[in-house]
Amino acid sequence: MGRVKLLITGITGLLGVNLAWEAWQAGHEAVGVARQRNLPRAPFAVLQADLSQPEAAARVWRAAQPEAVVHAAALADLDACERRPALAARLNAELPGEIAALAARDGVPLVHISTDAVFDGERGDYTEDDPPRPLSTYARTKLAGERAVLAAYPAAAVLRVNFFGWSLSGKRSLAEWFLNNLQAGKPVRGFSDVFFCPLLVTHLADRVLAVLERRLSGLYHAVSPRCLSKYAFGVALARRFGYDPALIHPASVAEAGLAARRARNLTLRSDKLARTLGQPLPSWEDGLAAFHRQHTEGYPQRLRAWASLP
Numbered sequence: 001m002g003r004v005k006l007l008i009t010g011i012t013g014l015l016g017v018n019l020a021w022e023a024w025q026a027g028h029e030a031v032g033v034a035r036q037r038n039l040p041r042a043p044f045a046v047l048q049a050d051l052s053q054p055e056a057a058a059r060v061w062r063a064a065q066p067e068a069v070v071h072a073a074a075l076a077d078l079d080a081c082e083r084r085p086a087l088a089a090r091l092n093a094e095l096p097g098e099i100a101a102l103a104a105r106d107g108v109p110l111v112h113i114s115t116d117a118v119f120d121g122e123r124g125d126y127t128e129d130d131p132p133r134p135l136s137t138y139a140r141t142k143l144a145g146e147r148a149v150l151a152a153y154p155a156a157a158v159l160r161v162n163f164f165g166w167s168l169s170g171k172r173s174l175a176e177w178f179l180n181n182l183q184a185g186k187p188v189r190g191f192s193d194v195f196f197c198p199l200l201v202t203h204l205a206d207r208v209l210a211v212l213e214r215r216l217s218g219l220y221h222a223v224s225p226r227c228l229s230k231y232a233f234g235v236a237l238a239r240r241f242g243y244d245p246a247l248i249h250p251a252s253v254a255e256a257g258l259a260a261r262r263a264r265n266l267t268l269r270s271d272k273l274a275r276t277l278g279q280p281l282p283s284w285e286d287g288l289a290a291f292h293r294q295h296t297e298g299y300p301q302r303l304r305a306w307a308s309l310p
Contacts, residue, residue: 006212007066009033009099010073011046014172015113015201017303018165019070020044022205031064033073039168042306052090057098068212071099071149072113074142078260081138092141097148104153109215111208112149115142116162116196116223121263124195124227128160128219128272136260146219157211159222160268165201165291166300168307174198175291178234182243189251190231195265197223198233200287202294210277220273224284227267233284240292 006023010016011032020030020042030044039046047063049056051073074092075081081088096112103110117139118132134140146158164175171177175198181188199222207222228236234248253262274280282290294300 003027003029004067004212005029005031005065007031007033007060007064007069009051009060009069009071012039012168013072013076014165014167015072015161015163015204017168017306018201019072019205019208021303022202023209026209028209031066033060033064039306041308051095052087057095057102061102066108068109069099069103070111070113070208070212071096074113074145076115076138078117078136078138078262079258081136081141082259085137085141088137088141089144092138093144093148096145097152100149100152100156103156109212110149110153110156111211112146112156112158114146114158114160115139116160116221116266116268117263118143118146118160119263119266119268121265124265124267125269126221126267127269128221135263138260139263150219155215155217157216158219159208159211159273160219161199161204161222162196162266162268163199163201163204164287166294166303168303170300170304173201174230174233175237175288178237178248179241182238182241182247185247187247187249188234189256190229190234190248191253191256192229192231192250193264194230194253194262195227195267196230196233197225197227197266197268197270198284198287199224199281200284200290202290203282203287207273207277207281211273214277216276220276221268221270222273222281223268223270224287225270225274225281226283226285228284236285236288240288241295
């Protein structure tokens with residue numbers, strides 16, 4: 001792909017900030033979009049824009065003049081989507097189509113980030129050919145966003161994902177939540193009846209860049225080829241970091257009192273992307289080992305330093 005100017009929406013989110021770092025390391029010029037937060041020490045520019053507003057996407061596009069784009073911005077809090085369905089529809093369903101139309105007009109490669117939650121979790125082991133059946137406002141609006149992107153720009157790539165990693169706030173991923181509580185010695189519950197295939201966010205970022213490089217189009221699952229329950233993930237994380245795994249207590253999602261319905265078995269197949277890229281996606285075990293290594297090497301502190309004032 002060579003050096004390109006890469007526009008990343010949702011730059012301060014978990015995927016956005018890690019993708020920007022991976023892109024910068026690969027020699028690309030990253031330009032981020034954030035609604036409020038700035039990153040004054042980051043090695044890339046950040047445009048301030050509220051993408052929920054009319055014409056905001058077009059203004060950002062004119063300012064950035066991108067040569068490639070990753071649309072990662074979304075209202076991703078499932079319960080917030082239930083409380084604010086109109087905002088969820090705007091950000092998750094309508095905005096992706098607008099970004100795709102701009103990319104299509106200029107022939108710019110686009111990766112749109114979707115979610116494993118488009119399935120109902122009744123069966124698991126889903127492929128890209130299985131019909132989605134979303135259970136929540138978040139899942140329904142994200143599915144609508146997928147369809148809007150591919151309708152506006154069939155040459156775009158849509159990735160359904162589930163990931164963990166280090167964030168700017170230290171509180172954005174399930175792994176950070178488990179770790180923060182373990183460090184404080186607090187017992188926490190992990191859902192033993194919810195199964196997923198989490199990929200380390202920096203591993204996902206590398207695959208996103210590979211998809212752009214090859215200008216892939218269509219729908220792909222970008223998740224770990226190995227899956228487990230959220231409870232088992234918490235136990236594995238505790239062991240990796242040297243904490244007492246007995247602090248993680250098994251629990252049922254049905255007893256959690258959550259506003260949005262959660263699918264229980266979101267195990268997805270990633271064979272299609274692995275075949276296309278010519279290599280298997282990393283496992284969650286690989287990701288957890290790298291997550292721990294990043295911790296010991298000061299990676300989360302490096303990210304958070306970007307948000308501090310010069």
